[in-house]
Amino acid sequence: MSVGGTGELSTKRTIRAIHESDLEQFLESVNLLEKARQGELKCADCGEKLVLKEIARIRVHESGISVYCYRETCDNSGGG
Numbered sequence: 001m002s003v004g005g006t007g008e009l010s011t012k013r014t015i016r017a018i019h020e021s022d023l024e025q026f027l028e029s030v031n032l033l034e035k036a037r038q039g040e041l042k043c044a045d046c047g048e049k050l051v052l053k054e055i056a057r058i059r060v061h062e063s064g065i066s067v068y069c070y071r072e073t074c075d076n077s078g079g080g
């Protein structure tokens, strides 16, 4: 029995697929909601400006918060 191909072992510590209102609550809790509403947040990967509804994922670091857009190319956590 052989197993070939891709190993899909990813342990992303990412908040995703959360409801929009939950997103707002979270952003508010970290004082980013205002920035998000004003489009001042940028995707931490591609650098694209994001408004609230464009935020697909949020990563929480010890040093801060990173937000990501919906692009598939920004879905990779780079081995985090």
Ligand SMILES: [Zn+2]
Residues within 6 Å of the ligand: 043, 044, 045, 046, 047, 048, 068, 069, 070, 071, 074
């Ligand atoms: Zn992006």
